[in-house]
Amino acid sequence: MTEPLVELIGVGRNYGPIRALHGVDLRVRAGEVTCVLGDNGAGKSTLIKIISGLHPHTSGSLRVDGEDRHFGSPREALDLGIATVYQDLAVVPLMEVWRNFFLGSELTSGRFPLAGMRVREMKRIADQELRKMGIVVADLDQPIGTLSGGQRQCVAIARAVYFGARVLILDEPTAALGVKQSGVVLKYIAAARDAGLGVILITHNPQHAYLVGDHFVILKLGTAVLDAQRGGVTLKDLTTQMAGGDEIAELARELERPS
Amino acid sequence: MRHLARLLARPEVGALAAAFVIFGFFLLVAPSFRSWASFCTVLYQSSTIGIVAVGVGLLMIGGEFDLSAGVITISAGLVNSMFCWYFGVNLWAGALLSLLFCLLVGFLNGWLVTRTGIPSFLITLGTFFVLQGANLGVTKLVTGSVSSRDISAIDGYGSLQRIFASSSTLGSATVWITVLWWVLFVGLAAWTSRRTRIGNWIYAVGGSAASARAVGVPVTRTKIGLFMTVSFLGWFVGMHSLYRFNTLQAGNGVGNEFLYIIAAVVGGTLLTGGFGNALGSAIGAFIFGTTSLGIVYAGWDPNWFKAFLGVMLLLAVLVNTYVKRLATSSAGFSRSVSPEGEPT
Numbered sequence: 001m002t003e004p005l006v007e008l009i010g011v012g013r014n015y016g017p018i019r020a021l022h023g024v025d026l027r028v029r030a031g032e033v034t035c036v037l038g039d040n041g042a043g044k045s046t047l048i049k050i051i052s053g054l055h056p057h058t059s060g061s062l063r064v065d066g067e068d069r070h071f072g073s074p075r076e077a078l079d080l081g082i083a084t085v086y087q088d089l090a091v092v093p094l095m096e097v098w099r100n101f102f103l104g105s106e107l108t109s110g111r112f113p114l115a116g117m118r119v120r121e122m123k124r125i126a127d128q129e130l131r132k133m134g135i136v137v138a139d140l141d142q143p144i145g146t147l148s149g150g151q152r153q154c155v156a157i158a159r160a161v162y163f164g165a166r167v168l169i170l171d172e173p174t175a176a177l178g179v180k181q182s183g184v185v186l187k188y189i190a191a192a193r194d195a196g197l198g199v200i201l202i203t204h205n206p207q208h209a210y211l212v213g214d215h216f217v218i219l220k221l222g223t224a225v226l227d228a229q230r231g232g233v234t235l236k237d238l239t240t241q242m243a244g245g246d247e248i249a250e251l252a253r254e255l256e257r258p259s
Numbered sequence: 260m261r262h263l264a265r266l267l268a269r270p271e272v273g274a275l276a277a278a279f280v281i282f283g284f285f286l287l288v289a290p291s292f293r294s295w296a297s298f299c300t301v302l303y304q305s306s307t308i309g310i311v312a313v314g315v316g317l318l319m320i321g322g323e324f325d326l327s328a329g330v331i332t333i334s335a336g337l338v339n340s341m342f343c344w345y346f347g348v349n350l351w352a353g354a355l356l357s358l359l360f361c362l363l364v365g366f367l368n369g370w371l372v373t374r375t376g377i378p379s380f381l382i383t384l385g386t387f388f389v390l391q392g393a394n395l396g397v398t399k400l401v402t403g404s405v406s407s408r409d410i411s412a413i414d415g416y417g418s419l420q421r422i423f424a425s426s427s428t429l430g431s432a433t434v435w436i437t438v439l440w441w442v443l444f445v446g447l448a449a450w451t452s453r454r455t456r457i458g459n460w461i462y463a464v465g466g467s468a469a470s471a472r473a474v475g476v477p478v479t480r481t482k483i484g485l486f487m488t489v490s491f492l493g494w495f496v497g498m499h500s501l502y503r504f505n506t507l508q509a510g511n512g513v514g515n516e517f518l519y520i521i522a523a524v525v526g527g528t529l530l531t532g533g534f535g536n537a538l539g540s541a542i543g544a545f546i547f548g549t550t551s552l553g554i555v556y557a558g559w560d561p562n563w564f565k566a567f568l569g570v571m572l573l574l575a576v577l578v579n580t581y582v583k584r585l586a587t588s589s590a591g592f593s594r595s596v597s598p599e600g601e602p603t
Contacts, residue, residue: 074473074474074475075475092462092463092467093466093467094462094466094533095459095466103470103471103476104463104471105475113457114447114451114457159474
């Protein structure tokens with residue numbers, strides 16, 4: 001087994017008296033898709049925020065390449081190669097495609113604060129990287145808000161891969177998409193995995209998770225209730241667990257109807 | 260067709276058309292408007308608003324407001340003039356002190372807004388009133404009246420006057436140095452906003468601060484920098500007023516903050532941030548200059564000026580809203596093509 005890129009041991013996070021996450025273990029390996037499933041409020045977003053550096057954890061330990069870390073800002077996580085693609089805030093809609101692609105990592109022609117950006121080169125690289133992902137944008141100068149939701153996700157993924165992400169966190173990438181668009185995004189997730197990235201896929205859709213996942217963790221009320229490799233779990237198990245597991249069985253008995 | 264839509268989606272195009280129409284209109288109705296001299300006067304009038312408006316425009320692209328931008332021009336002049344008059348020191352010392360003071364006010368505005376998350380409208384409304392009150396209160400304490408003393412006899416006056424308030428004659432017209440400064444600042448703002456990394460960050464923090472932060476853009480620093488840019492430009496215009504008139508009325512400057520905002524909005528800047536450009540703000544300021552003088556040259560009651568500005572603002576907001584919708588819908592763009600070759 002390869003050394004995990006990111007490892008969480010007993011990680012928890014409190015917001016004042018509220019315990020959003022508690023004792024969660026997670027290992028992310030290169031070339032694997034780790035799926036984190038859970039209902040609304042299960043602690044998925046808290047988990048992302050800890051790994052991506054938006055909110056630090058309050059208990060347990062977070063290790064990157066075996067070294068204990070405590071992120072103060074998303075920049076620190078990015079510098080270690082941990083990139084996050086958020087469902088709703090992946091891009092700035094009114095800005096051009098190429099500006100979005102390089103946002104926060106612009107190529108400049110010097111260290112002087114008002115040094116010009118290497119615009120032509122940035123456009124060329126953006127176009128080339130998007131084509132690698134199979135996205136052909138008619139005009140890189142169009143605001144990214146004019147692209148479809150799936151395409152915007154793909155641009156954000158292509159951007160993370162190009163800027164040397166080793167760990168890619170995807171927050172509900174398929175939640176707002178139709179079937180076809182979801183398929184496109186899932187293909188890019190598989191492509192990123194095959195390129196050797198460690199992918200964390202956050203989703204509440206077990207079907208999507210099972211299509212690409214190597215490892216599955218189900219969160220409920222801030223703790224992990226299932227933690228299994230692909231071989232150790234079936235789609236039916238995932239679906240049942242997601243739907244409520246024992247609770248749903250209980251409910252089925254209560255609501256029992258003559259068939 | 261696509262090119263036309265793209266052109267219309269540029270922030271300053273509507274403003275440019277309006278500027279031509281308004282300028283042409285006053286050429287028709289006011290004979291004394293048709294001269295090189297009055298054109299230069301229009302440029303001067305535009306520059307006094309335009310210098311700060313360019314900064315306010317950038318700040319609005321960055322998603323924030325500054326209501327203290329009008330009175331800070333007077334505060335800047337008062338700090339310089341009263342400090343030097345009271346202590347009898349060279350005016351350069353006062354000018355530098357005033358610059359530090361203005362940058363500090365800008366920093367405080369930005370720091371409070373980013374730190375507390377309270378809308379900049381409220382924070383800068385607060386600094387606006389603090390400065391307005393302090394302008395009058397301190398001036399009365401120091402000079403015993405509501406205007407500052409004449410500073411033209413103090414050391415350093417000559418050199419500062421040349422930098423901030425000199426003029427030269429070009430043909431039959433007087434060209435004020437502020438026009439050149441205005442052009443320089445607009446050029447610098449245009450370069451910065453469209454061609455530099457900082458410009459990218461300004462659009463990003465205004466367009467979606469959360470997305471910007473997530474990809475590592477220093478949102479707080481960018482916003483504080485924008486507030487400080489506005490207060491720097493306010494200082495600049497304050498220096499101009501001081502060295503042009505030698506004395507300042509402590510109660511002036513109130514209301515100018517709205518002129519800056521109007522210039523930026525008429526120039527195509529969105530009130531919600533993330534959209535606009537420096538050239539647009541300049542055109543907005545030019546419309547202001549044209550109208551305020553055109554009404555006088557046409558011999559009309561100057562009181563109509565504000566009513567006119569209000570109408571312009573409403574029209575601009577309507578146009579901007581439409582343009583934004585055009586820019587974010589795919590109407591103006593041919594749809595990109597998915598890997599399978601079908602339009603998505």
